[in-house]
Amino acid sequence: MNVAAQAFVSPRVLARPVAATASEATRVALLGTGTVGRAVLARLDAWSGTALGERLQLVHVANSRVAVRDAAGLCPRQAAGLLGVAPVAVDDARRPAPEPSSLDAIDAVLGTTGGIVIDATASEDVAARHAGWLAQGVHVVTACKLGQGTSLRRWREIRAACHDTGAQYGDSATVGAGLPLLRSLRELQAGGDRIHAFAGILSGSLAWLFNHYDGMRPFSALVRQARDAGYTEPDPRDDLSGEDVRRKTVILARAAGFEIEPHDVEVDSLVPRELALLSKAAVDAALPALDVPLRQRFAGAYKKGEKLRFVARLETREDGRSHARVGLEALPADHPLAAGAGTDNKVAIWSDRYATQPLVIQGPGAGAEVTAAGLLDDALRVGRPR
Numbered sequence: 001m002n003v004a005a006q007a008f009v010s011p012r013v014l015a016r017p018v019a020a021t022a023s024e025a026t027r028v029a030l031l032g033t034g035t036v037g038r039a040v041l042a043r044l045d046a047w048s049g050t051a052l053g054e055r056l057q058l059v060h061v062a063n064s065r066v067a068v069r070d071a072a073g074l075c076p077r078q079a080a081g082l083l084g085v086a087p088v089a090v091d092d093a094r095r096p097a098p099e100p101s102s103l104d105a106i107d108a109v110l111g112t113t114g115g116i117v118i119d120a121t122a123s124e125d126v127a128a129r130h131a132g133w134l135a136q137g138v139h140v141v142t143a144c145k146l147g148q149g150t151s152l153r154r155w156r157e158i159r160a161a162c163h164d165t166g167a168q169y170g171d172s173a174t175v176g177a178g179l180p181l182l183r184s185l186r187e188l189q190a191g192g193d194r195i196h197a198f199a200g201i202l203s204g205s206l207a208w209l210f211n212h213y214d215g216m217r218p219f220s221a222l223v224r225q226a227r228d229a230g231y232t233e234p235d236p237r238d239d240l241s242g243e244d245v246r247r248k249t250v251i252l253a254r255a256a257g258f259e260i261e262p263h264d265v266e267v268d269s270l271v272p273r274e275l276a277l278l279s280k281a282a283v284d285a286a287l288p289a290l291d292v293p294l295r296q297r298f299a300g301a302y303k304k305g306e307k308l309r310f311v312a313r314l315e316t317r318e319d320g321r322s323h324a325r326v327g328l329e330a331l332p333a334d335h336p337l338a339a340g341a342g343t344d345n346k347v348a349i350w351s352d353r354y355a356t357q358p359l360v361i362q363g364p365g366a367g368a369e370v371t372a373a374g375l376l377d378d379a380l381r382v383g384r385p386r
Protein backbone atom coordinates (compact mmCIF):
# COMPACT_ATOMS: atom_id res chain seq x y z
CA MET A 1 0.00 0.00 0.00
CA ASN A 2 1.50 3.38 -0.93
CA VAL A 3 1.88 6.41 1.33
CA ALA A 4 -1.32 8.11 0.23
CA ALA A 5 -3.50 5.02 0.66
CA GLN A 6 -1.99 4.38 4.12
CA ALA A 7 -3.08 7.86 5.15
CA PHE A 8 -6.70 6.79 4.70
CA VAL A 9 -6.17 3.90 7.09
CA SER A 10 -4.84 6.05 9.89
CA PRO A 11 -5.60 9.71 9.18
CA ARG A 12 -3.90 12.27 11.35
CA VAL A 13 -6.03 15.00 12.86
CA LEU A 14 -4.29 18.17 11.86
CA ALA A 15 -6.49 20.88 13.29
CA ARG A 16 -8.98 21.73 16.01
CA PRO A 17 -12.53 20.32 15.51
CA VAL A 18 -15.28 22.94 15.08
CA ALA A 19 -18.95 23.01 14.12
CA ALA A 20 -19.72 22.91 10.38
CA THR A 21 -20.46 26.16 8.53
CA ALA A 22 -20.66 24.93 4.94
CA SER A 23 -21.85 28.31 3.60
CA GLU A 24 -18.32 29.70 4.11
CA ALA A 25 -16.66 26.90 2.21
CA THR A 26 -15.11 27.31 -1.24
CA ARG A 27 -16.13 24.66 -3.79
CA VAL A 28 -13.28 22.48 -4.95
CA ALA A 29 -12.90 20.15 -7.94
CA LEU A 30 -9.93 17.79 -7.70
CA LEU A 31 -8.49 16.42 -10.94
CA GLY A 32 -6.16 13.45 -10.56
CA THR A 33 -6.31 10.55 -8.11
CA GLY A 34 -2.77 9.25 -8.59
CA THR A 35 0.14 9.63 -6.18
CA VAL A 36 -0.51 13.32 -5.44
CA GLY A 37 -4.32 13.35 -5.83
CA ARG A 38 -4.75 10.52 -3.33
CA ALA A 39 -2.61 12.39 -0.83
CA VAL A 40 -4.81 15.49 -1.34
CA LEU A 41 -7.88 13.39 -0.58
CA ALA A 42 -6.20 11.89 2.49
CA ARG A 43 -5.24 15.33 3.81
CA LEU A 44 -8.76 16.68 3.21
CA ASP A 45 -10.16 13.59 4.94
CA ALA A 46 -7.95 14.24 7.97
CA TRP A 47 -9.40 17.78 8.09
CA SER A 48 -13.03 16.57 8.26
CA GLY A 49 -14.84 18.35 11.05
CA THR A 50 -12.01 20.84 11.64
CA ALA A 51 -11.63 24.56 11.02
CA LEU A 52 -9.50 23.90 7.95
CA GLY A 53 -11.96 21.35 6.60
CA GLU A 54 -14.76 23.90 6.85
CA ARG A 55 -13.05 26.19 4.36
CA LEU A 56 -12.97 23.81 1.39
CA GLN A 57 -15.96 21.87 0.10
CA LEU A 58 -15.04 19.02 -2.24
CA VAL A 59 -17.73 18.77 -4.93
CA HIS A 60 -16.00 16.88 -7.78
CA VAL A 61 -13.19 14.34 -7.98
CA ALA A 62 -12.02 12.86 -11.27
CA ASN A 63 -9.24 10.87 -12.82
CA SER A 64 -8.76 10.25 -16.53
CA ARG A 65 -11.52 7.63 -16.62
CA VAL A 66 -14.20 8.35 -14.02
CA ALA A 67 -15.58 11.13 -11.83
CA VAL A 68 -17.82 11.50 -8.78
CA ARG A 69 -19.63 14.69 -7.97
CA ASP A 70 -22.09 16.04 -5.44
CA ALA A 71 -23.04 19.71 -5.27
CA ALA A 72 -23.81 19.26 -1.57
CA GLY A 73 -20.25 18.10 -0.86
CA LEU A 74 -18.34 14.84 -1.11
CA CYS A 75 -16.66 12.99 1.72
CA PRO A 76 -13.00 12.70 0.55
CA ARG A 77 -12.64 9.16 1.90
CA GLN A 78 -15.86 8.07 0.22
CA ALA A 79 -14.89 9.70 -3.08
CA ALA A 80 -11.56 7.85 -2.99
CA GLY A 81 -13.40 4.60 -2.31
CA LEU A 82 -15.88 5.19 -5.12
CA LEU A 83 -13.06 5.90 -7.55
CA GLY A 84 -11.25 2.74 -6.48
CA VAL A 85 -8.11 4.44 -5.07
CA ALA A 86 -8.70 3.70 -1.36
CA PRO A 87 -10.46 1.03 0.68
CA VAL A 88 -14.23 1.14 0.09
CA ALA A 89 -16.29 2.13 3.13
CA VAL A 90 -19.35 0.04 4.07
CA ASP A 91 -21.87 2.68 3.01
CA ASP A 92 -20.16 3.47 -0.34
CA ALA A 93 -22.42 0.92 -2.02
CA ARG A 94 -25.37 3.27 -1.45
CA ARG A 95 -23.68 6.15 -3.29
CA PRO A 96 -24.30 6.85 -6.99
CA ALA A 97 -21.96 5.09 -9.37
CA PRO A 98 -19.09 7.12 -10.79
CA GLU A 99 -19.71 8.68 -14.19
CA PRO A 100 -17.32 9.00 -17.15
CA SER A 101 -14.73 11.72 -16.58
CA SER A 102 -15.10 14.92 -18.62
CA LEU A 103 -13.37 18.26 -18.17
CA ASP A 104 -16.55 19.91 -19.48
CA ALA A 105 -18.27 18.91 -16.22
CA ILE A 106 -16.15 21.39 -14.23
CA ASP A 107 -18.16 24.43 -15.35
CA ALA A 108 -21.41 22.93 -14.16
CA VAL A 109 -20.10 21.70 -10.86
CA LEU A 110 -18.11 24.80 -9.86
CA GLY A 111 -20.30 27.47 -11.41
CA THR A 112 -18.61 30.38 -13.11
CA THR A 113 -16.73 32.15 -10.32
CA GLY A 114 -15.08 31.59 -7.00
CA GLY A 115 -14.50 27.83 -7.05
CA ILE A 116 -11.12 26.13 -7.22
CA VAL A 117 -9.81 23.52 -9.64
CA ILE A 118 -6.95 21.53 -8.07
CA ASP A 119 -4.87 20.04 -10.87
CA ALA A 120 -3.04 16.94 -9.61
CA THR A 121 -2.58 15.50 -13.09
CA ALA A 122 0.28 15.54 -15.54
CA SER A 123 -2.23 16.17 -18.32
CA GLU A 124 -1.72 18.52 -21.24
CA ASP A 125 -5.50 18.57 -21.80
CA VAL A 126 -6.03 19.86 -18.26
CA ALA A 127 -3.18 22.40 -18.45
CA ALA A 128 -4.63 23.72 -21.73
CA ARG A 129 -7.77 24.70 -19.79
CA HIS A 130 -6.08 26.61 -16.93
CA ALA A 131 -6.32 30.00 -18.64
CA GLY A 132 -9.95 29.41 -19.65
CA TRP A 133 -11.00 28.57 -16.09
CA LEU A 134 -9.16 31.61 -14.75
CA ALA A 135 -10.84 33.78 -17.40
CA GLN A 136 -14.20 32.65 -15.97
CA GLY A 137 -13.13 33.63 -12.46
CA VAL A 138 -12.38 30.08 -11.30
CA HIS A 139 -9.14 29.78 -9.29
CA VAL A 140 -6.61 27.14 -10.34
CA VAL A 141 -4.19 25.44 -7.98
CA THR A 142 -1.74 23.14 -9.69
CA ALA A 143 1.08 20.67 -9.20
CA CYS A 144 1.33 20.25 -12.97
CA LYS A 145 4.08 22.26 -14.64
CA LEU A 146 2.52 22.20 -18.10
CA GLY A 147 0.58 25.40 -17.38
CA GLN A 148 3.42 27.79 -16.60
CA GLY A 149 6.44 25.73 -17.65
CA THR A 150 5.76 25.37 -21.36
CA SER A 151 5.16 28.06 -24.01
CA LEU A 152 5.46 31.72 -23.16
CA ARG A 153 2.13 32.20 -24.88
CA ARG A 154 0.34 29.91 -22.42
CA TRP A 155 2.11 31.54 -19.46
CA ARG A 156 0.98 34.97 -20.70
CA GLU A 157 -2.60 33.76 -21.16
CA ILE A 158 -2.65 32.52 -17.56
CA ARG A 159 -1.29 35.82 -16.26
CA ALA A 160 -3.69 37.88 -18.40
CA ALA A 161 -6.68 35.83 -17.23
CA CYS A 162 -5.70 36.34 -13.57
CA HIS A 163 -5.26 40.06 -14.21
CA ASP A 164 -8.62 40.40 -15.96
CA THR A 165 -10.80 38.47 -13.50
CA GLY A 166 -8.89 38.53 -10.23
CA ALA A 167 -8.88 34.73 -10.18
CA GLN A 168 -5.72 33.34 -8.61
CA TYR A 169 -3.21 30.76 -9.79
CA GLY A 170 -1.68 28.68 -7.01
CA ASP A 171 1.61 27.32 -8.29
CA SER A 172 3.68 26.57 -5.13
CA ALA A 173 3.60 22.84 -5.81
CA THR A 174 5.03 23.19 -9.32
CA VAL A 175 8.58 23.96 -8.15
CA GLY A 176 10.03 22.47 -4.96
CA ALA A 177 6.78 20.59 -4.19
CA GLY A 178 5.51 23.50 -2.11
CA LEU A 179 8.80 24.94 -0.81
CA PRO A 180 8.63 28.77 -0.61
CA LEU A 181 10.65 29.29 -3.81
CA LEU A 182 8.29 31.10 -6.16
CA ARG A 183 6.88 33.11 -3.28
CA SER A 184 10.37 34.26 -2.24
CA LEU A 185 11.26 35.35 -5.77
CA ARG A 186 8.03 37.34 -6.00
CA GLU A 187 8.42 38.91 -2.58
CA LEU A 188 11.99 40.01 -3.30
CA GLN A 189 10.81 41.77 -6.45
CA ALA A 190 7.78 43.25 -4.69
CA GLY A 191 10.31 44.80 -2.30
CA GLY A 192 12.25 46.40 -5.16
CA ASP A 193 14.95 43.79 -5.80
CA ARG A 194 16.01 42.56 -9.20
CA ILE A 195 16.91 38.87 -9.40
CA HIS A 196 20.46 38.39 -10.70
CA ALA A 197 20.77 34.61 -10.77
CA PHE A 198 19.70 31.33 -9.24
CA ALA A 199 21.30 27.90 -9.04
CA GLY A 200 20.09 24.74 -7.47
CA ILE A 201 18.78 21.25 -7.26
CA LEU A 202 15.19 21.36 -8.58
CA SER A 203 14.39 17.68 -8.96
CA GLY A 204 13.43 15.68 -5.90
CA SER A 205 13.78 12.35 -7.67
CA LEU A 206 17.20 13.18 -9.18
CA ALA A 207 18.34 14.53 -5.80
CA TRP A 208 17.27 11.27 -4.18
CA LEU A 209 18.95 9.21 -6.91
CA PHE A 210 22.29 10.99 -6.69
CA ASN A 211 22.16 11.10 -2.88
CA HIS A 212 21.85 7.30 -2.91
CA TYR A 213 23.88 6.20 -5.94
CA ASP A 214 27.24 4.75 -4.89
CA GLY A 215 28.30 3.12 -8.16
CA MET A 216 27.63 -0.35 -6.71
CA ARG A 217 23.88 -0.89 -7.08
CA PRO A 218 22.56 -0.51 -10.64
CA PHE A 219 21.25 3.01 -11.23
CA SER A 220 18.14 1.49 -12.86
CA ALA A 221 17.22 -0.28 -9.59
CA LEU A 222 17.31 3.05 -7.78
CA VAL A 223 15.13 4.62 -10.48
CA ARG A 224 12.50 1.95 -9.86
CA GLN A 225 12.73 2.61 -6.12
CA ALA A 226 12.29 6.37 -6.63
CA ARG A 227 9.31 5.73 -8.89
CA ASP A 228 7.69 3.36 -6.38
CA ALA A 229 8.18 5.96 -3.62
CA GLY A 230 6.19 8.47 -5.73
CA TYR A 231 9.12 10.84 -6.42
CA THR A 232 9.31 10.54 -10.20
CA GLU A 233 6.96 11.80 -12.87
CA PRO A 234 4.43 9.26 -14.19
CA ASP A 235 7.07 8.56 -16.88
CA PRO A 236 10.48 8.66 -15.12
CA ARG A 237 12.12 9.70 -18.39
CA ASP A 238 10.59 13.13 -17.80
CA ASP A 239 12.91 13.44 -14.79
CA LEU A 240 15.94 11.66 -16.24
CA SER A 241 15.84 13.64 -19.48
CA GLY A 242 15.95 16.94 -17.58
CA GLU A 243 12.55 17.93 -19.03
CA ASP A 244 10.94 18.26 -15.60
CA VAL A 245 13.86 20.41 -14.41
CA ARG A 246 13.68 22.45 -17.63
CA ARG A 247 10.00 23.22 -16.88
CA LYS A 248 10.80 24.18 -13.29
CA THR A 249 13.67 26.37 -14.47
CA VAL A 250 11.33 28.10 -16.92
CA ILE A 251 8.72 28.66 -14.19
CA LEU A 252 11.33 30.05 -11.77
CA ALA A 253 12.93 32.20 -14.48
CA ARG A 254 9.60 33.77 -15.46
CA ALA A 255 8.78 34.40 -11.80
CA ALA A 256 12.21 36.03 -11.54
CA GLY A 257 11.38 38.41 -14.38
CA PHE A 258 12.97 36.60 -17.34
CA GLU A 259 10.41 35.77 -20.02
CA ILE A 260 12.21 32.79 -21.51
CA GLU A 261 10.95 29.99 -23.75
CA PRO A 262 11.67 26.33 -22.88
CA HIS A 263 14.18 26.12 -25.75
CA ASP A 264 16.20 28.90 -24.12
CA VAL A 265 17.26 26.38 -21.46
CA GLU A 266 20.19 24.16 -22.43
CA VAL A 267 19.44 20.62 -21.26
CA ASP A 268 21.87 17.74 -20.77
CA SER A 269 19.70 14.60 -20.79
CA LEU A 270 20.62 11.39 -18.95
CA VAL A 271 18.36 9.28 -21.18
CA PRO A 272 20.17 7.28 -23.86
CA ARG A 273 18.61 7.45 -27.32
CA GLU A 274 17.44 3.82 -27.25
CA LEU A 275 15.47 4.52 -24.05
CA ALA A 276 14.09 7.83 -25.32
CA LEU A 277 12.52 6.17 -28.36
CA LEU A 278 10.51 3.55 -26.45
CA SER A 279 6.81 3.64 -25.60
CA LYS A 280 6.01 4.36 -21.95
CA ALA A 281 4.97 0.74 -21.43
CA ALA A 282 8.39 -0.52 -22.53
CA VAL A 283 10.44 1.83 -20.33
CA ASP A 284 10.70 -0.26 -17.17
CA ALA A 285 12.35 -3.23 -18.85
CA ALA A 286 14.80 -0.95 -20.66
CA LEU A 287 15.93 1.10 -17.64
CA PRO A 288 19.21 -0.87 -17.35
CA ALA A 289 20.36 1.12 -20.43
CA LEU A 290 21.15 3.83 -17.87
CA ASP A 291 23.52 1.69 -15.84
CA VAL A 292 26.81 1.75 -17.77
CA PRO A 293 26.85 5.47 -18.67
CA LEU A 294 25.96 6.48 -15.11
CA ARG A 295 28.55 4.14 -13.60
CA GLN A 296 31.20 5.70 -15.85
CA ARG A 297 30.23 9.22 -14.85
CA PHE A 298 30.15 8.24 -11.19
CA ALA A 299 33.61 6.62 -11.40
CA GLY A 300 35.07 9.73 -13.09
CA ALA A 301 33.74 11.99 -10.35
CA TYR A 302 34.62 9.59 -7.53
CA LYS A 303 38.31 9.50 -8.55
CA LYS A 304 38.48 13.29 -8.10
CA GLY A 305 36.58 13.26 -4.79
CA GLU A 306 33.56 14.89 -6.49
CA LYS A 307 29.82 14.27 -6.21
CA LEU A 308 27.31 14.08 -9.05
CA ARG A 309 24.37 16.47 -8.78
CA PHE A 310 21.72 17.46 -11.36
CA VAL A 311 21.88 21.26 -11.28
CA ALA A 312 19.79 24.06 -12.79
CA ARG A 313 21.41 27.44 -13.30
CA LEU A 314 20.18 30.81 -14.53
CA GLU A 315 22.65 33.65 -14.85
CA THR A 316 22.36 37.15 -16.23
CA ARG A 317 24.98 38.55 -18.54
CA GLU A 318 26.29 42.09 -18.78
CA ASP A 319 23.71 43.00 -21.44
CA GLY A 320 20.94 41.93 -19.01
CA ARG A 321 20.08 38.80 -21.02
CA SER A 322 19.71 35.54 -19.15
CA HIS A 323 21.34 32.20 -19.80
CA ALA A 324 19.91 28.99 -18.34
CA ARG A 325 21.14 25.41 -18.37
CA VAL A 326 20.35 22.17 -16.58
CA GLY A 327 22.40 19.00 -16.37
CA LEU A 328 24.58 16.66 -14.37
CA GLU A 329 27.61 18.30 -12.74
CA ALA A 330 30.51 16.82 -10.78
CA LEU A 331 30.83 19.13 -7.77
CA PRO A 332 33.53 19.26 -5.09
CA ALA A 333 32.31 17.23 -2.11
CA ASP A 334 32.15 20.36 0.08
CA HIS A 335 30.18 22.39 -2.52
CA PRO A 336 26.96 23.76 -0.95
CA LEU A 337 24.81 22.10 -3.65
CA ALA A 338 26.43 18.72 -2.92
CA ALA A 339 24.96 18.79 0.59
CA GLY A 340 21.38 17.74 1.28
CA ALA A 341 19.64 14.45 1.87
CA GLY A 342 16.69 12.46 0.57
CA THR A 343 14.68 14.38 -2.00
CA ASP A 344 16.04 17.76 -0.89
CA ASN A 345 15.79 20.62 -3.31
CA LYS A 346 18.24 23.42 -2.60
CA VAL A 347 18.17 26.75 -4.41
CA ALA A 348 20.49 29.73 -4.04
CA ILE A 349 19.07 33.11 -5.17
CA TRP A 350 21.18 36.18 -5.87
CA SER A 351 19.41 39.55 -5.96
CA ASP A 352 20.17 43.20 -5.23
CA ARG A 353 20.08 42.64 -1.48
CA TYR A 354 21.64 39.17 -1.68
CA ALA A 355 24.34 40.16 -4.18
CA THR A 356 27.28 38.27 -2.69
CA GLN A 357 25.82 35.84 -0.17
CA PRO A 358 22.74 34.25 -1.74
CA LEU A 359 19.44 33.51 -0.10
CA VAL A 360 19.29 29.70 0.17
CA ILE A 361 16.07 27.68 0.40
CA GLN A 362 16.25 23.94 1.07
CA GLY A 363 13.82 21.13 1.85
CA PRO A 364 12.07 18.05 0.46
CA GLY A 365 11.30 18.63 -3.22
CA ALA A 366 9.17 15.61 -4.11
CA GLY A 367 6.74 13.21 -2.52
CA ALA A 368 2.99 12.89 -2.27
CA GLU A 369 2.47 14.37 1.17
CA VAL A 370 4.54 17.56 0.80
CA THR A 371 3.06 18.18 -2.64
CA ALA A 372 -0.50 17.67 -1.41
CA ALA A 373 0.22 20.01 1.50
CA GLY A 374 1.54 22.65 -0.94
CA LEU A 375 -1.57 22.33 -3.09
CA LEU A 376 -3.93 22.67 -0.15
CA ASP A 377 -1.94 25.60 1.32
CA ASP A 378 -2.52 27.35 -2.00
CA ALA A 379 -6.21 26.34 -2.04
CA LEU A 380 -6.71 27.82 1.42
CA ARG A 381 -4.85 30.98 0.35
CA VAL A 382 -6.77 31.57 -2.87
CA GLY A 383 -10.17 30.39 -1.63
CA ARG A 384 -11.13 32.63 1.25
CA PRO A 385 -7.98 34.09 2.77
CA ARG A 386 -8.31 34.49 6.55
Ligand SMILES: NC(=O)C1=CN([C@@H]2O[C@H](COP(=O)(O)OP(=O)(O)OC[C@H]3O[C@@H](n4cnc5c(N)ncnc54)[C@H](O)[C@@H]3O)[C@@H](O)[C@H]2O)C=CC1
Residues within 6 Å of the ligand: 031, 032, 033, 034, 035, 036, 037, 062, 063, 064, 065, 101, 103, 120, 121, 122, 123, 125, 126, 143, 144, 145, 173, 174, 177, 204, 230, 231, 232, 233, 234, 365, 366, 367, 368, 371
Ligand atom coordinates in the same frame (compact mmCIF):
# COMPACT_ATOMS: atom_id res chain seq x y z
N1 LIG B 1 5.08 13.13 -7.30
C1 LIG B 1 5.62 14.24 -6.81
O1 LIG B 1 6.45 14.24 -5.88
C2 LIG B 1 5.24 15.56 -7.40
C3 LIG B 1 4.40 15.62 -8.49
N2 LIG B 1 4.08 16.83 -9.02
C4 LIG B 1 3.17 16.87 -10.14
O2 LIG B 1 1.91 16.36 -9.75
C5 LIG B 1 1.23 15.87 -10.89
C6 LIG B 1 0.65 14.49 -10.58
O3 LIG B 1 1.72 13.61 -10.32
P1 LIG B 1 1.41 12.11 -9.83
O4 LIG B 1 0.30 12.11 -8.85
O5 LIG B 1 2.71 11.55 -9.44
O6 LIG B 1 0.90 11.44 -11.19
P2 LIG B 1 0.03 10.11 -11.37
O7 LIG B 1 0.32 9.58 -12.73
O8 LIG B 1 0.21 9.22 -10.19
O9 LIG B 1 -1.48 10.65 -11.34
C7 LIG B 1 -2.00 11.44 -12.37
C8 LIG B 1 -3.52 11.41 -12.25
O10 LIG B 1 -4.07 12.32 -13.20
C9 LIG B 1 -5.21 11.69 -13.76
N3 LIG B 1 -5.58 12.36 -15.01
C10 LIG B 1 -4.94 12.35 -16.20
N4 LIG B 1 -5.66 13.04 -17.11
C11 LIG B 1 -6.77 13.50 -16.47
C12 LIG B 1 -7.90 14.26 -16.87
N5 LIG B 1 -8.04 14.69 -18.12
N6 LIG B 1 -8.86 14.54 -15.95
C13 LIG B 1 -8.75 14.09 -14.68
N7 LIG B 1 -7.70 13.37 -14.23
C14 LIG B 1 -6.73 13.06 -15.14
C15 LIG B 1 -4.80 10.24 -13.90
O11 LIG B 1 -5.91 9.39 -14.13
C16 LIG B 1 -4.15 10.03 -12.53
O12 LIG B 1 -5.14 9.77 -11.56
C17 LIG B 1 2.24 15.86 -12.04
O13 LIG B 1 2.00 16.98 -12.87
C18 LIG B 1 3.59 16.00 -11.32
O14 LIG B 1 4.54 16.67 -12.09
C19 LIG B 1 4.53 18.01 -8.50
C20 LIG B 1 5.34 18.03 -7.42
C21 LIG B 1 5.80 16.78 -6.79
Ligand SMILES: N[C@@H](CC=O)C(=O)O
Residues within 6 Å of the ligand: 174, 176, 177, 202, 203, 204, 205, 206, 231, 232, 233, 239, 244, 365, 366, 367
Ligand atom coordinates in the same frame (compact mmCIF):
# COMPACT_ATOMS: atom_id res chain seq x y z
N1 LIG C 1 9.24 14.31 -10.46
C1 LIG C 1 9.38 15.54 -9.77
C2 LIG C 1 8.30 15.65 -8.75
C3 LIG C 1 8.12 17.04 -8.34
O1 LIG C 1 7.94 17.96 -9.12
C4 LIG C 1 10.74 15.60 -9.07
O2 LIG C 1 11.43 14.59 -9.09
O3 LIG C 1 11.11 16.66 -8.55
